[in-house]
Amino acid sequence: MNQSSVETVDVKAVNKKENRNLFEKREKIQPKRATGTFRRLKWIIMGITLAIYYVTPWIRWDRGAGAPDQAVLLDIEHRRFYFFFIEIWPQEVYYVTGILIVAAISLFLVTALFGRAWCGYSCPQTVWTDLFIFVERAVEGDRNARLKLDKAPMSVGKFSKRLVKHVIWIVIGLLTGGAWVFYFADAPTLLQDLLTADARPIAYSTIAVLTATTYTFGGFMREQVCTYMCPWPRIQGAMVDEETLTVTYHGNRGEPRGPHKKNESWEGRGHCIDCKQCVAVCPMGIDIRDGLQLECITCALCIDACDSVMDKIDLPRGLISYDTHEGSLEKAANKKLKVKFIRPRTLAYVGLLALVGGIMLYALLTRSVLDVNVIRDRNPLFVTLSDGHIRNGYTVKILNKIHETRRFVVTVEGLEGSEAWLQIEGPRHRQMIVPVPGDSLSSVKLFVSAPAEAVEDGSTDIVIVVKDLFNGETERQETSFKGPK
Amino acid sequence: MANIEKDEVSGVDTTGHEWDGIKELDTPMPRWWLWTFYATIVWAIGYWVLMPAWPLVSEHTKGMLGYSSRGNLEQELSAAEAAQADKVAALLATEITEVKDNADLYQFALAGGRSNFAVNCSQCHGSGAQGGPGFPNLNDDDWLWGGSIEQIYQTVQFGIRSDHEDTRIGNMPAFQTDEILERGQILDVAEYVLSLSQEGRDMDAAGRGKEVFAAECSSCHGDDAKGNTELGAPNLTDAIWFYGGDKDTIVRTISKGRANVMPAWTDRLDDAVIRQISLYVHSLGGGE
Numbered sequence: 154m155n156q157s158s159v160e161t162v163d164v165k166a167v168n169k170k171e172n173r174n175l176f177e178k179r180e181k182i183q184p185k186r187a188t189g190t191f192r193r194l195k196w197i198i199m200g201i202t203l204a205i206y207y208v209t210p211w212i213r214w215d216r217g218a219g220a221p222d223q224a225v226l227l228d229i230e231h232r233r234f235y236f237f238f239i240e241i242w243p244q245e246v247y248y249v250t251g252i253l254i255v256a257a258i259s260l261f262l263v264t265a266l267f268g269r270a271w272c273g274y275s276c277p278q279t280v281w282t283d284l285f286i287f288v289e290r291a292v293e294g295d296r297n298a299r300l301k302l303d304k305a306p307m308s309v310g311k312f313s314k315r316l317v318k319h320v321i322w323i324v325i326g327l328l329t330g331g332a333w334v335f336y337f338a339d340a341p342t343l344l345q346d347l348l349t350a351d352a353r354p355i356a357y358s359t360i361a362v363l364t365a366t367t368y369t370f371g372g373f374m375r376e377q378v379c380t381y382m383c384p385w386p387r388i389q390g391a392m393v394d395e396e397t398l399t400v401t402y403h404g405n406r407g408e409p410r411g412p413h414k415k416n417e418s419w420e421g422r423g424h425c426i427d428c429k430q431c432v433a434v435c436p437m438g439i440d441i442r443d444g445l446q447l448e449c450i451t452c453a454l455c456i457d458a459c460d461s462v463m464d465k466i467d468l469p470r471g472l473i474s475y476d477t478h479e480g481s482l483e484k485a486a487n488k489k490l491k492v493k494f495i496r497p498r499t500l501a502y503v504g505l506l507a508l509v510g511g512i513m514l515y516a517l518l519t520r521s522v523l524d525v526n527v528i529r530d531r532n533p534l535f536v537t538l539s540d541g542h543i544r545n546g547y548t549v550k551i552l553n554k555i556h557e558t559r560r561f562v563v564t565v566e567g568l569e570g571s572e573a574w575l576q577i578e579g580p581r582h583r584q585m586i587v588p589v590p591g592d593s594l595s596s597v598k599l600f601v602s603a604p605a606e607a608v609e610d611g612s613t614d615i616v617i618v619v620k621d622l623f624n625g626e627t628e629r630q631e632t633s634f635k636g637p638k
Numbered sequence: 639m640a641n642i643e644k645d646e647v648s649g650v651d652t653t654g655h656e657w658d659g660i661k662e663l664d665t666p667m668p669r670w671w672l673w674t675f676y677a678t679i680v681w682a683i684g685y686w687v688l689m690p691a692w693p694l695v696s697e698h699t700k701g702m703l704g705y706s707s708r709g710n711l712e713q714e715l716s717a718a719e720a721a722q723a724d725k726v727a728a729l730l731a732t733e734i735t736e737v738k739d740n741a742d743l744y745q746f747a748l749a750g751g752r753s754n755f756a757v758n759c760s761q762c763h764g765s766g767a768q769g770g771p772g773f774p775n776l777n778d779d780d781w782l783w784g785g786s787i788e789q790i791y792q793t794v795q796f797g798i799r800s801d802h803e804d805t806r807i808g809n810m811p812a813f814q815t816d817e818i819l820e821r822g823q824i825l826d827v828a829e830y831v832l833s834l835s836q837e838g839r840d841m842d843a844a845g846r847g848k849e850v851f852a853a854e855c856s857s858c859h860g861d862d863a864k865g866n867t868e869l870g871a872p873n874l875t876d877a878i879w880f881y882g883g884d885k886d887t888i889v890r891t892i893s894k895g896r897a898n899v900m901p902a903w904t905d906r907l908d909d910a911v912i913r914q915i916s917l918y919v920h921s922l923g924g925g926e
Contacts, residue, residue, distance in 0.1 A: 174647065532766030536777040536923060539876035544778075546923060576921055577738075600923050 189457030210335035285371035330363030431455035524552035608636030751918025802902035808870030812895030
């Protein structure tokens with residue numbers, strides 16, 4: 154059993170199908186530290202994603218007086234969503250729908266190309282769990298030390314280690330929840346309010362809830378969130394095909410596996426020395442040598458672990474590697490690996506992405522800064538005047554989406570012999586001009602009267618036109634003019 | 639008899655019962671469930687202490703926090719009242735004809751008028767103020783007692799034929815019941831009145847009716863039958879009919895008279911509310 158400088162880890166893949174008894178309590182996974190390319194990549198991505206999360210609310214963006222200068226702000230109180238140069242009102246929530254559609258298709262595309270890259274590298278659950286395990290390792294030591302500590306009876310040393318770990322975890326949780334609320338209010342003001350206990354209760358309760366979820370999800374539930382709570386692994390089942398990159402153990406090269414003594418020949422046996430390093434580093438508690446499985450988030454730490462073992466025993470790297478199912482079959486047939494990134498499926502996703510993205514971009518670029526709504530009075534439906542004319546009332550709502558006052562002129566088209574006036578002006582002074590302050594909605598009452606003969610069959614279509622006096626931007630709203638049948 | 643065994647896999651006892659070889663595990667309640675349950679019990683006890691909870695014979699336990707939904711409502715109402723106090727004071731201090739010049743105050747008055755109209759006026763005048771036979775439509779430009787803001791304000795304050803001493807009264811006599819006119823004369827007058835706004839009436843009858851009208855009706859309705867808002871006498875030449883514009887209704891109006899009542903609101907509502915309602919009615923489109 155004397156293996157060349159490679160330690161065989163006594164580890165059980167707790168989420169291996171045979172090991173997972175429904176009646177058994179969950180066994181805590183104590184992942185061993187891995188080093189290598191993918192571990193480094195994961196650190197970098199963790200740094201970037203955490204930086205995005207913490208820095209974004211602090212980016213300033215000048216929108217002029219009276220508007221918030223925060224680049225990304227979900228202003229729920231004033232019902233505005235700011236994203237750099239984009240400003241969205243509640244009725245334009247379809248932009249959010251568009252963003253979600255783009256996000257979903259991007260996820261499908263990435264999955265078709267690289268498998269569960271999202272799960273393995275950038276999912277918040279993965280990033281924060283990684284961070285929590287990092288803290289655990291820094292305080293309590295690596296896998297063996299932690300296992301020993303778990304078994305040891307309670308002592309001052311054990312207690313203080315546990316205490317330090319949990320305090321750091323809670324602080325991370327607090328910082329996580331604390332950063333979240335900055336997306337919903339002016340960050341510098343809110344920070345000051347939070348520190349002086351002047352912020353609203355909702356801010357504190359949001360922080361409390363997110364601290365609690367971060368602490369439990371990252372500290373205790375970890376891989377169970379991915380396996381039992383998240384729908385993505387199930388959806389993934391339908392997304393992965395034989396051309397998808399997944400973390401693959403090349404059984405044709407590795408089997409038959411078995412312990413290997415120094416200077417022993419590799420003839421007639423596989424390259425896997427059954428050192429179980431790949432199992433020990435796995436945060437999901439699986440044995441990748443069982444093949445692709447639901448729990449695998451393709452974090453590639455087993456690749457790092459295996460590669461360092463291969464280096465030690467002077468065998469080529471890549472016994473476990475990113476590969477496609479197809480690719481591993483070809484390798485078995487001693488063919489060259491080629492990953493086909495351009496496939497009907499990926500092309501379809503790219504096409505969809507371009508289409509939806511194009512529509513979104515078009516909608517954003519041609520976004521109107523004027524919105525007009527006309528609501529016809531229904532009670533009463535129409536009024537007969539003393540001279541026999543028919544009068545209808547309309548509420549015209551004019552939405553000015555820029556931050557300056559604009560003046561609009563209201564006219565009525567399509568009704569023979571009609572007269573129109575604004576309630577506020579009265580029938581005698583008909584300027585028909587409505588000033589609308591910046592970033593707000595003005596609602597005016599419009600009266601239109603016409604001879605009874607102008608209304609055929611009780612209803613005639615008319616158009617109410619609202620035109621910006623200064624730049625001529627015009628909105629036309631079709632509505633109807635009702636009269637007696 | 640019960641034969642309790644220990645299950646090997648789970649380490650849990652069975653219930654000891656067996657049905658066709660099937661045994662049931664006596665698995666305890668999940669701990670999270672139990673703890674949640676205990677927490678709800680603790681919560682309930684705390685609730686009894688702090689909040690109104692137990693019904694007694696004639697009242698109920700008040701709870702230490704002294705919460706009551708009625709108290710909350712009162713608080714909210716007085717808070718709302720306090721929030722509006724400035725505007726109400728401004729409304730009372732401003733001439734009713736000048737409220738319109740202050741856009742903010744005018745918006746406040748219209749909003750308050752709308753809801754107060756719905757509560758106090760819509761029963762007769764309709765929710766859209768469209769009225770009905772015997773109840774005037776407040777949207778149109780035809781006013782029995784005048785459609786200027788001051789006149790509307792006066793009408794809402796003191797009513798028409800109400801029991802208030804400052805009320806305005808105008809009576810349409812019952813020409814047949816009181817035996818002032820003959821049936822035939824009444825039919826002629828009705829024909830005449832209709833001929834003022836319609837073509838193709840019986841002009842012979844209308845001609846006879848015109849004489850009767852000049853003698854009996856013109857004192858209130860005017861020589862040209864265009865009415866008189868001082869007396870609440872309607873304009874008979876336009877397209878709007880208070881009780882209905884068909885001949886039968888007109889004959890009935892002349893024969894039996896009309897005397898509908900608009901209540902006086904000055905003793906029932908605050909002056910500010912009456913001003914709001916008056917401004918709202920004036921804004922409906924027919925205000926002069």
